[in-house]
Amino acid sequence: MEYQEAKDKFISTWGSLGTLWGINKAMAQIQSLLFISTKPLSMEDIMEELKISRGNTSMNLRQLMDWGIVTKELIPGERKEFFTTEKDVQELARHIAKERSRREIKPVIKILKDVSSIKDDGTAKTKELIKQTKALHDLAETADTMMNKIVNQEQNWITKSLLKLIK
Amino acid sequence: MEYQEAKDKFISTWGSLGTLWGINKAMAQIQSLLFISTKPLSMEDIMEELKISRGNTSMNLRQLMDWGIVTKELIPGERKEFFTTEKDVQELARHIAKERSRREIKPVIKILKDVSSIKDDGTAKTKELIKQTKALHDLAETADTMMNKIVNQEQNWITKSLLKLIK
DNA sequence: ATAAACTTTCAATAATTATTGAAAGTTTAG
DNA sequence: CTAAACTTTCAATAATTATTGAAAGTTTAT
Structure with a gap:
């Protein structure tokens, strides 16, 4: 080529x-x-x-x-x-992750929180809606936090040990 | 609401x-x-x-x-x-991550590898292309690996300690 | 001040992607 | 076997999104 x-x-x-x-x-x-x-x-x-x-x-x-x-x-x-x-890929990833989080992920997390906070009227369908959106909320929040933390870190000891652990 | x-x-x-x-x-x-x-x-x-x-x-x-x-x-x-x-959010995330990796991320990584492997003819522009696509390749591969590892793990000790470390 | 060099805006249009609905296909009950 | 119940396919169409290009806007040099 x-x-x-x-x-x-x-x-x-x-x-x-x-x-x-x-x-x-x-x-x-x-x-x-x-x-x-x-x-x-x-x-x-x-x-x-x-x-x-x-x-x-x-x-x-x-x-x-x-x-x-x-x-x-x-x-x-x-x-x-x-x-x-930006020529540095780490820095590039940082910017992109930050923007996506701010523009798309955070607003969705907010809505999931609102939806999962509706009053429990005792019906099965309401209970299910609350349970499932709460689970999704927690997952989205964890994923968002992890992504930002990983990507924001300079290559410090935490990131290095993380990489060693999971690679 | x-x-x-x-x-x-x-x-x-x-x-x-x-x-x-x-x-x-x-x-x-x-x-x-x-x-x-x-x-x-x-x-x-x-x-x-x-x-x-x-x-x-x-x-x-x-x-x-x-x-x-x-x-x-x-x-x-x-x-x-x-x-x-699938009602379990962890399992849902696993499936989605796996599919996206297979359908979109892996093929791109493959192309980045190919592009970054062209013969170095000594010109500055070729050197730059190789250097930058290689950096992108390494980043994409690391991100893909991390994502899959994190998401595939059951909530075992590694994941738990990961979460503690970075949250 | 003004004209040339350059950039931005935005209505029109093109390209892409999603959706419909009816015909064709499949399965099952009798 | 065959008619009813149901699902899939796909060409036509609608909706959405990206792109153009020319007019309007801005900046700078003289």
Whole structure:
């Protein structure tokens, strides 16, 4: 496999994987492109490489900046803006996990808590609803906490021993 | 909040969360409905409750069975088929994690491995591609392994001590 | 101040994905 | 065997989501 083929494969794979971590195709592809680029890229560069429109590029770059994984880079002497992505995978994972937790998981946990807190009127169906949503609430909260803790930790002793334990 | 409202809220929330674990709305809603039901439901029951067509119900039930989280239940004396979902949240999480790993994460890891194994021709861009996809590969593999280990474990001493450590 | 260089916005459109419903298929009771 | 009861399939359609491109907006150099 040659460079160009490998690059295209990486970008399209990572792009389609985007849905797995909750972002759309173009967004994921822009991030991939920046991730393997050796230098900051301009909007023009990105449009050109991915064959997408200016508007699409602009909107998706903004979203990536909202997620905190892409930043503007000012290049002295250049009029236009250049972009880079977080290059460290640990840091990248941290940002993504944090955003997903905040945007999607936490709100769901809140609703599960509300639903599982309804008044028990003694009927079987109410008891079942309470029991099951409570179980789901506890699971979601544990999973969310674990994910954040694991991903937020620098590679300190806790993480290292964790990895040893379960790998 | 009354039973009916709580129930509707749960089903629609869990339904829209479906995308987070990679399944579509109808599929997630059917699963939710079964999850809080005190008895197995027929296709008719599900159509009625969720106001969706027979075809849609049939297809999504099949997918849920493919995922291993819904099973057919034969009720003596009844002609039609009844359905139940896995009621234990741990077991549910196990099934979902296993399927997602198999269907989406493992194939991506494979591609990352391939891409990161291309021949180093000495150019900066090739070196960067190899370095970054390798880092991503290692991260994805670690995350996948951790997820599966955590979720597959019964609540044994390892899991318990893990939870104590990081909670 | 103004014009060129660049970015953002957003209504229109395209592409994708989900849903329907009726015909075809299957199973079971008599 | 065959008719009723039920399930599955799939082409048509609806709903949703992504993308375009051109007009409006902004910034900077002179």
